[in-house]
Amino acid sequence: MIEITGLHKSFGKNHVLKGVELSLVPPGLIAILGPNGSGKTTLIKSILGMVIPDRGEIEVDGASIKKAWEYRRQISYLPQIARFPENIRVRELIAMVKDLRGETEMDVSLISYFGLQPFLDKKLGNLSGGTRQKVNLVLCFMYDCPIVILDEPTAGLDPVSLVRLKKLIKTKREEGKLILITTHVMDLVEELAEEVVYLLEGNIHFRGTVAELKEKYQGRNVEESIAALLQKDGPFSLGAVASNGHAKVPETLLEN
Amino acid sequence: MFKIFKYSFFDLIRSRWTYIYAGFYFLFTLGMLMLSSDLSKVVISSMNVVLILCPLIATMFGVMYYYNSREFTELLLSQPIKRTSIFTGQFLGLATSLSVSLLVGAGIPFLMFGVFGSDQAGNFLVLLFNGVVLSFIFAAISFFIALKNEDKIKGFGLAILVWLLLAVVYDGLLLLGLSWFRDYPLEKASLIASVLNPIDLSRVMLLLKLDISALMSLTGAVYRKFLGSGVGMAISVAVLLIWTIIPTLGIRRVCLRRDF
Numbered sequence: 453m454i455e456i457t458g459l460h461k462s463f464g465k466n467h468v469l470k471g472v473e474l475s476l477v478p479p480g481l482i483a484i485l486g487p488n489g490s491g492k493t494t495l496i497k498s499i500l501g502m503v504i505p506d507r508g509e510i511e512v513d514g515a516s517i518k519k520a521w522e523y524r525r526q527i528s529y530l531p532q533i534a535r536f537p538e539n540i541r542v543r544e545l546i547a548m549v550k551d552l553r554g555e556t557e558m559d560v561s562l563i564s565y566f567g568l569q570p571f572l573d574k575k576l577g578n579l580s581g582g583t584r585q586k587v588n589l590v591l592c593f594m595y596d597c598p599i600v601i602l603d604e605p606t607a608g609l610d611p612v613s614l615v616r617l618k619k620l621i622k623t624k625r626e627e628g629k630l631i632l633i634t635t636h637v638m639d640l641v642e643e644l645a646e647e648v649v650y651l652l653e654g655n656i657h658f659r660g661t662v663a664e665l666k667e668k669y670q671g672r673n674v675e676e677s678i679a680a681l682l683q684k685d686g687p688f689s690l691g692a693v694a695s696n697g698h699a700k701v702p703e704t705l706l707e708n
Numbered sequence: 709m710f711k712i713f714k715y716s717f718f719d720l721i722r723s724r725w726t727y728i729y730a731g732f733y734f735l736f737t738l739g740m741l742m743l744s745s746d747l748s749k750v751v752i753s754s755m756n757v758v759l760i761l762c763p764l765i766a767t768m769f770g771v772m773y774y775y776n777s778r779e780f781t782e783l784l785l786s787q788p789i790k791r792t793s794i795f796t797g798q799f800l801g802l803a804t805s806l807s808v809s810l811l812v813g814a815g816i817p818f819l820m821f822g823v824f825g826s827d828q829a830g831n832f833l834v835l836l837f838n839g840v841v842l843s844f845i846f847a848a849i850s851f852f853i854a855l856k857n858e859d860k861i862k863g864f865g866l867a868i869l870v871w872l873l874l875a876v877v878y879d880g881l882l883l884l885g886l887s888w889f890r891d892y893p894l895e896k897a898s899l900i901a902s903v904l905n906p907i908d909l910s911r912v913m914l915l916l917k918l919d920i921s922a923l924m925s926l927t928g929a930v931y932r933k934f935l936g937s938g939v940g941m942a943i944s945v946a947v948l949l950i951w952t953i954i955p956t957l958g959i960r961r962v963c964l965r966r967d968f
Contacts, residue, residue, distance in 0.1 A: 497967075500785075500786055501791075502785050502968045503967040503968070504964075504965060504966075504967055519964070521788055521789060521791070522788060523788075524786070524787060524788035524789075525788040529786045531782070535778075535779040536779050536780075536783065537719075537779050538779075548715065549787070551711060552711055552784070552787055552789060553788065
């Protein structure tokens with residue numbers, strides 16, 4: 453269970469989170485959405501203790517995370533950009549995480565699940581973005597934690613891995629875990645999410661089920677509903693927006 | 709913390725730069741020993757190199773290692789590991805690998821030439837001790853500066869600036885001050901000034917150990933009196949320890965407040 457109250461965070465003059473209140477109770481699969489720069493990653497990193505809030509409180513399983521670290525045992529985290537030390541091999545990286553975090557046997561099945569065997573002895577610096585993301589996924593899912601946080605999990609994945617990832621996420625949900633996903637792929641939200649938390653300008657603008665979102669903003673699918681939301685309340689509400697919901701291309705762009 | 713230390717240490721000890729650094733000490737010391745049969749002269753020459761190079765290389769490695777291992781750090785931060793363990797472990801790994809380079813690089817040639825059978829054994833050990841301490845001090849300072857500055861160029865610049873201040877500018881100002889006020893008795897003031905700077909303090913400790921303080925006239929006599937006494941020696945070692953501990957505590961403090 454994650455309980456966030458009055459969370460504020462600024463980076464210099466940029467006030468990213470302005471008093472976020474959020475309570476997340478397992479089980480559930482919650483999509484955290486929002487336009488670029490709305491604070492999704494900051495929120496997630498605050499939960500992980502990588503970003504230190506200016507004000508506000510975050511509790512995981514009833515205990516404040518301030519200066520705590522043991523609670524991270526409860527969390528599997530998939531970082532947004534898979535950045536790894538360049539000079540070590542995939543096998544070494546997995547062994548290192550196991551050494552630091554504890555023994556697990558799930559890595560073996562996950563490696564074959566995502567087809568990573570041919571890459572085990574390659575250096576991480578030489579891997580493609582998609583392959584690196586698969587390594588990222590293995591490191592994230594090889595521990596069986598009650599809370600799973602996925603920041604843009606589909607980035608760079610091929611269709612086969614994408615299907616498998618979705619299946620894996622669904623299994624984790626059925627096991628009764630609390631799963632948070634941020635993504636820009638609305639089909640993924642449509643397919644997986646039970647609830648949507650929409651961040652806008654540092655606050656939670658909408659929270660509800662996918663059906664409620666569609667109903668409130670009169671969209672046929674999540675994508676249209678979000679577009680309607682943004683045009684009604686968000687950064688696109690001012691400016692050249694035609695009545696049919698599609699922005700006109702500015703004339704200055706059409707001249708050439 | 710020990711695991712982080714282990715990974716940082718083995719990562720660095722496999723690095724090309726560590727070999728180059730150790731190799732330089734090895735070749736330099738070996739060359740000096742072959743040129744001169746007088747071990748005490750070689751210790752003095754090595755001292756001049758160690759006192760400049762240990763702080764400089766520790767500063768540069770400290771900043772570079774911090775910025776280059778950011779990915780590794782970010783990975784560690786999301787794991788159930790204490791923040792202070794991550795950064796203290798990395799710093800200790802770095803400082804230890806630098807010290808090993810010095811001990812192996814400068815130590816082996818002296819051993820080959822039988823330093824322990826000679827009267828220079830004590831001086832040799834003091835030299836290595838000071839080199840190791842300086843590596844720790846400057847690795848801690850530069851790691852602290854890098855941790856405080858997100859911007860690579862700024863961090864690098866500041867760290868080099870600190871080295872420059874302590875290794876070069878400090879002495880210059882000290883000499884300038886001494887020549888301006890030469891009509892006054894300055895032995896105590898210059899003694900205090902030397903003790904406060906870790907590089908100067910190391911130099912004075914070694915010079916007195918090497919028994920060439922007679923070259924330093926009256927000031928030398930005052931130094932001799934101070935450092936020759938048990939209290940003086942204890943104060944000197946304490947100052948070196950404080951120089952190591954303060955930036956290390958700084959690392960622990962800053963790392964708890966940083967965002968990643």
